[in-house]
Amino acid sequence: MEHMETDNKTVITTFILLGFENAPALQIPLFLVFLIIYSMTVAGNIIIIVLVITDHHLHIPMYFFLGNLSCLETFYTSTLLPRLLTSFLTGDRTISVEGCYIQLYWFGTLVIAECYLLASMSYDRYLAICKPLQYATLMNRRICLLLSAVSWLCGITIMTIIMSLMSQLKFCGPREIDHLFCDSTPVINLSCSKTTVVTLMILTVSFIDTVPSCLMTLLSYICIIAAIIRIPSSDGRKRAFSTCSSHLIVVSIFYGSLIFVYALPKKEALRELDKIFSVFYTVLTPLINPLVYTLRNKEVKKALGRSINKFEISKWFVRDGE
Numbered sequence: 203m204e205h206m207e208t209d210n211k212t213v214i215t216t217f218i219l220l221g222f223e224n225a226p227a228l229q230i231p232l233f234l235v236f237l238i239i240y241s242m243t244v245a246g247n248i249i250i251i252v253l254v255i256t257d258h259h260l261h262i263p264m265y266f267f268l269g270n271l272s273c274l275e276t277f278y279t280s281t282l283l284p285r286l287l288t289s290f291l292t293g294d295r296t297i298s299v300e301g302c303y304i305q306l307y308w309f310g311t312l313v314i315a316e317c318y319l320l321a322s323m324s325y326d327r328y329l330a331i332c333k334p335l336q337y338a339t340l341m342n343r344r345i346c347l348l349l350s351a352v353s354w355l356c357g358i359t360i361m362t363i364i365m366s367l368m369s370q371l372k373f374c375g376p377r378e379i380d381h382l383f384c385d386s387t388p389v390i391n392l393s394c395s396k397t398t399v400v401t402l403m404i405l406t407v408s409f410i411d412t413v414p415s416c417l418m419t420l421l422s423y424i425c426i427i428a429a430i431i432r433i434p435s436s437d438g439r440k441r442a443f444s445t446c447s448s449h450l451i452v453v454s455i456f457y458g459s460l461i462f463v464y465a466l467p468k469k470e471a472l473r474e475l476d477k478i479f480s481v482f483y484t485v486l487t488p489l490i491n492p493l494v495y496t497l498r499n500k501e502v503k504k505a506l507g508r509s510i511n512k513f514e515i516s517k518w519f520v521r522d523g524e
Contacts, residue, residue: 214373233290246492247272257505275488302384315357321415324422459483
């Protein structure tokens with residue numbers, strides 16, 4: 203059932219996610235591209251999670267946060283891409299209102315959690331570079347667990363409040379969402395209920411969530427860059443910058459695309475660009491994370507090498523035992 207009659211009004215029970223419907227010839231190529239990206243993202247982030255858990259050399263705050271980020275982005279990309287891949291392959295773009303709400307809830311939860319987690323990671327780098335003598339005290343195991351837990355709890359709490367308000371909305375038509383996934387603004391725009399309260403709530407939450415975390419990240423890196431400039435030796439400056447440059451790349455892409463999609467005025471001409479920039483923070487950022495942290499991080503590469511060597515040695519013993 204796509205709709206039902208209630209009080210002489212047609213109540214929509216399914217939505218249609220238009221996605222890239224205006225490019226029918228690209229559906230199969232897009233399916234292959236996104237499938238490769240999804241596979242690489244999940245595999246890369248799982249490798250980082252396993253390395254952080256199993257290699258004792260990585261049992262420090264920086265890699266604890268990295269493991270959390272990889273875990274978050276594995277869930278994050280799995281919330282959106284499987285449904286998108288299905289629509290590319292089958293052409294079925296329908297999604298139930300309940301399914302749309304579930305996708306929106308977890309998508310929003312993970313985006314909010316990532317904002318706070320990235321801010322925590324920038325704070326960790328600030329302490330490591332600007333306050334090295336106090337680092338062990340200020341960033342101990344308890345603080346790491348607390349910052350990580352707060353990131354996840356903020357996302358869950360905020361989205362629970364938002365979804366409790368959105369669940370009261372009614373949809374009478376149209377039912378086409380001109381987006382790749384269920385996002386709050388295009389869904390609310392389809393409602394035939396009063397949306398003032400939920401819209402104001404989302405705007406307030408978006409400001410509280412993104413602005414302080416973005417400012418904290420920006421301030422941390424201003425202090426880091428200032429501290430790096432004061433390092434007398436060029437080798438010292440290079441080592442210090444290499445510890446945070448990877449994080450800065452991920453943060454820049456993530457916040458830059460978020461600002462474009464959510465902060466700029468909504469115009470018809472920007473609608474397709476919104477879709478493209480949505481791909482940056484929903485698809486490319488989770489892929490870039492394992493790439494920059496493995497290709498640009500010596501400790502992670504060493505841990506990966508140790509794991510491969512252990513695997514080869516264990517295989518040798520098994521063959522020798524046979």
